[in-house]
Amino acid sequence: MASPEKQPQQRNNMPRFSLNWLYIVIIAGLAYILYQGQGEGSGSVDKEVTYTDFKQYVRDGYAKSVTVNKTDGKARITIAPEKIREVFKQGVDRVGKAPTVSARIPSTDRVEEFLEEEGFSGTVKYEESDRLLMNILGSILPIVILVVLWFWMIRGSGGPGGGIFSVGKSKAKLVEKGEKGTGVTFADVAGQEGAKQEVQEVVEFLKNPKKFTELGGKIPKGALLVGPPGTGKTLLAKAVAGEADVPFFSMSGSDFVEMFVGVGASRVRDLFRQAKEKAPCIIFIDEIDAVGRARGRSVMTGGNDERESTLNQLLTEMDGFGTNSGVIILAATNRVDILDKALLRAGRFDRQIHVDLPDLPERVAIFNVHLKPLKYDENLDIELLARQTPGFSGADIANVCNEAALIAARHNHEKVVKQDFLDAVDRIIGGLEKKTKVMTEGEKRTIALHEAGHASVSWLLEHANPLIKVTIVPRGQALGAAWYLPEERSITTKEQLLDEVCATLGGRAAEELFTGHVSTGALNDLETVTKRCYGMVAYLGMSEALPNVCYYENQEYGFTKPYSEKTAERIDEEVNRLIAEQYARAKKILSENRDKHAALADLLVEREVIYREDVEQIFGPRPWKSRADELLELQEQANRERAEKMAEEHARRKEQEAAADAAGCPPVPQKGEEDE
Ligand code: NHX
Ligand code: ZN
Numbered sequence: 001m002a003s004p005e006k007q008p009q010q011r012n013n014m015p016r017f018s019l020n021w022l023y024i025v026i027i028a029g030l031a032y033i034l035y036q037g038q039g040e041g042s043g044s045v046d047k048e049v050t051y052t053d054f055k056q057y058v059r060d061g062y063a064k065s066v067t068v069n070k071t072d073g074k075a076r077i078t079i080a081p082e083k084i085r086e087v088f089k090q091g092v093d094r095v096g097k098a099p100t101v102s103a104r105i106p107s108t109d110r111v112e113e114f115l116e117e118e119g120f121s122g123t124v125k126y127e128e129s130d131r132l133l134m135n136i137l138g139s140i141l142p143i144v145i146l147v148v149l150w151f152w153m154i155r156g157s158g159g160p161g162g163g164i165f166s167v168g169k170s171k172a173k174l175v176e177k178g179e180k181g182t183g184v185t186f187a188d189v190a191g192q193e194g195a196k197q198e199v200q201e202v203v204e205f206l207k208n209p210k211k212f213t214e215l216g217g218k219i220p221k222g223a224l225l226v227g228p229p230g231t232g233k234t235l236l237a238k239a240v241a242g243e244a245d246v247p248f249f250s251m252s253g254s255d256f257v258e259m260f261v262g263v264g265a266s267r268v269r270d271l272f273r274q275a276k277e278k279a280p281c282i283i284f285i286d287e288i289d290a291v292g293r294a295r296g297r298s299v300m301t302g303g304n305d306e307r308e309s310t311l312n313q314l315l316t317e318m319d320g321f322g323t324n325s326g327v328i329i330l331a332a333t334n335r336v337d338i339l340d341k342a343l344l345r346a347g348r349f350d351r352q353i354h355v356d357l358p359d360l361p362e363r364v365a366i367f368n369v370h371l372k373p374l375k376y377d378e379n380l381d382i383e384l385l386a387r388q389t390p391g392f393s394g395a396d397i398a399n400v401c402n403e404a405a406l407i408a409a410r411h412n413h414e415k416v417v418k419q420d421f422l423d424a425v426d427r428i429i430g431g432l433e434k435k436t437k438v439m440t441e442g443e444k445r446t447i448a449l450h451e452a453g454h455a456s457v458s459w460l461l462e463h464a465n466p467l468i469k470v471t472i473v474p475r476g477q478a479l480g481a482a483w484y485l486p487e488e489r490s491i492t493t494k495e496q497l498l499d500e501v502c503a504t505l506g507g508r509a510a511e512e513l514f515t516g517h518v519s520t521g522a523l524n525d526l527e528t529v530t531k532r533c534y535g536m537v538a539y540l541g542m543s544e545a546l547p548n549v550c551y552y553e554n555q556e557y558g559f560t561k562p563y564s565e566k567t568a569e570r571i572d573e574e575v576n577r578l579i580a581e582q583y584a585r586a587k588k589i590l591s592e593n594r595d596k597h598a599a600l601a602d603l604l605v606e607r608e609v610i611y612r613e614d615v616e617q618i619f620g621p622r623p624w625k626s627r628a629d630e631l632l633e634l635q636e637q638a639n640r641e642r643a644e645k646m647a648e649e650h651a652r653r654k655e656q657e658a659a660a661d662a663a664g665c666p667p668v669p670q671k672g673e674e675d676e
Helices: 019-043 051-059 081-088 111-117 131-155 193-207 209-213 233-244 263-278 305-320 360-371 382-387 394-410 418-430 441-460 494-515 520-539 565-592 594-607 612-619 627-663
Strands: 046-048 063-069 074-079 100-104 123-127 173-175 222-226 248-252 281-286 327-333 351-354 467-471 481-484 609-611
Touching: 019 131, 051 063, 051 074, 051 100, 051 111, 063 111, 074 081, 193 209, 193 222, 193 233, 193 327, 193 351, 222 233, 233 248, 233 281, 233 327, 248 263, 263 281, 263 305, 263 327, 360 382, 360 394, 382 418, 382 627, 394 418, 441 467, 441 481, 441 494, 441 520, 441 565, 441 594, 441 612, 467 612, 494 520, 494 565, 494 594, 520 565, 565 594, 594 609, 594 612, 609 612, 612 627
Parallel strands: 046 100, 063 123, 222 327, 222 351, 248 281, 281 327
Antiparallel strands: 063 074, 074 100, 173 248, 467 481, 467 609
């Protein structure tokens, strides 16, 4: 079903906080402190005088204190405040509060004698530091600090694009070829056989361009990896670089956009310049929709100029380099439909490689990859896990495996077992379980009635998804839930859609029928139903009044709806009618099965979680079985058989052990040891 998606429009126009400003503030602060420091501490003047004058000053009692420096052989006297004007011919405001005069003296050892002779009564200090050096350091150090800071800024603080003068440089991360390369090969990409095959072609272009150009063919410049998030588009691009053994420039579309105008375009230019130097190589632009969104359709005209000029530069660069330059651009997006058509034109990203969500066998492969680092039960049925995770991406499966390991650790299991994985799946779909949430009896009953409503209606409808379990334990945002195992199909019929809508409305229908009230609890159900019915009417042409029309919101329409006000009204009417029909249908089914529904709700209040078997006990076998139903039943049967077999085996072993013990023989080797 086509669902409208959020568009990260805002992001591009907002000035981003940049580290550059921080540097500027720090430098300004330092400069201020240095300037201040010069004014106060060492601010007093030091005047160099002859030894004769020096002696005269001491004799005349001008000296407040004397400092003798052994290193440079000088004596310095601090002039008494009332004599400052006389000695320096300037006021205190000019020379500072404690101005000094200094003179080279014949001997630092004899100075004390001299002072005593002259009747000097102030303090005498000796110091060894080099005052001259201090002075020089004092005036040079700030300059040195500034210069160092300056260089640091220009060169950037480590990472690429750190300094203010590198805003125009591309922020692309370069992964070299060979040893230091991405280290990813196709073997690391689980599933995605189709995409791998298509991408293999790109590897061939990079490895052996002559083969293709000799016959006059042109090597494509770019390929677009299209697919939902988490399906491994980046991994695939890395694998191409790894397989072809070429350098790999990786960058996100949003990296082009910065608060300074014109930066995006110059970054594109810089990226291509760097890439051409390293050719043959791969440029990978992740989330290209950040720059590649169609031009000129935005509400905020003018605000997107920066993005547009970046896009224009990208288009120009792609046209600019020759087809045999050996640079191939891979870009990833999950929304091709919003990309500017110019990007998809022949000679640019003219080939699209679809990276879809993994199907069942692919999920098994992905599970195998992510299970490798885990210590898990060897008897784990990986196919069962794969079957319980329809619609999961590779990233989701990685998450399941990790979460399962954490859950197992929390429960102090020695190995990760099946239940840990199933709990992890529940947790990832539904959120955290909230066992502590307190509910009144009345609320609990309403919730049970609601969930039993879903369960009953879905059980009795031919095309509704098969049920796995029903729970009234709060989890995440939901107070209760009915869990289904949707059949994985590529196309869905109108009947299937309607049955699902009906089952989703079963919750509220049960509330209304059996409590006499409706509640806020149906919020999510109603949202799903409304979206789905709107899609059926407006996008899929599935209503009687508006058959076979599709008003799927496409970039081409811009911001005006491609239909009249009158049609808009009819769409609304049709949506309302569809929902009303299905609601009535759900109510009818529920009132016809009042007793069974009540039994289910009671059981739910009692046990909090009930499973497929329990529903089957009450309702009898499902009248219509889907393939998923059969799978679930097979699974149940396999579980039962395995449990029986294990019990049997256990009993047999106990018997044998007892017999062996009685005969005084060593015990029979256990299962598992036999294999070794
Ligand atoms: C709530 N959530 O937020 C609670 C926690 C009917 C037993 N009030 O359909 O959990 O009620 O089949 C503001 C106002 C969500 C925010 C009302 C967010 C209502 C899930 C709906 C089970 N299972 N619904 C379901 C459910 C809820 C909701 C809201 C809100 C319930 C139902 C949410
Ligand atoms: Zn519900």
